[in-house]
Amino acid sequence: MARHAGVRRWRKEVVIMRQINWFIVHLIFGLWLFVSPYVLNFTDLPGAYWNAVLLGLGFVFSATVGLYYAREEFPGDGLSHQRDRSRLPG
Numbered sequence: 638m639a640r641h642a643g644v645r646r647w648r649k650e651v652v653i654m655r656q657i658n659w660f661i662v663h664l665i666f667g668l669w670l671f672v673s674p675y676v677l678n679f680t681d682l683p684g685a686y687w688n689a690v691l692l693g694l695g696f697v698f699s700a701t702v703g704l705y706y707a708r709e710e711f712p713g714d715g716l717s718h719q720r721d722r723s724r725l726p727g
Contacts, residue, residue: 653707660703667696 671693673679674686 657704657707660700660707663696664700664704667693667698667700669693670696 670689673693674689679689680686
């Protein structure tokens with residue numbers, strides 16, 4: 638039984654790390670969308686400018702919130718297994 642609990646914990650950590658990787662990709666994409674009107678010089682087109690800026694801010698905000706909650710779930714300090722063992726009696 639204990640072995641299966643360890644496998645489940647490991648799988649959960651892998652899933653969380655994959656989520657963190659996707660949140661980082663979304664954060665980079667959002668930052669690119671936010672700066673793209675200035676880099677690609679289309680600030681004179683108000684529709685495209687505001688579309689890129691607002692979508693970029695939305696991506697950055699949602700990725701930041703997702704990273705915050707994912708890091709709370711898996712702090713990544715390498716001590717998660719020690720904390721679980723400390724809850725065991727004895």
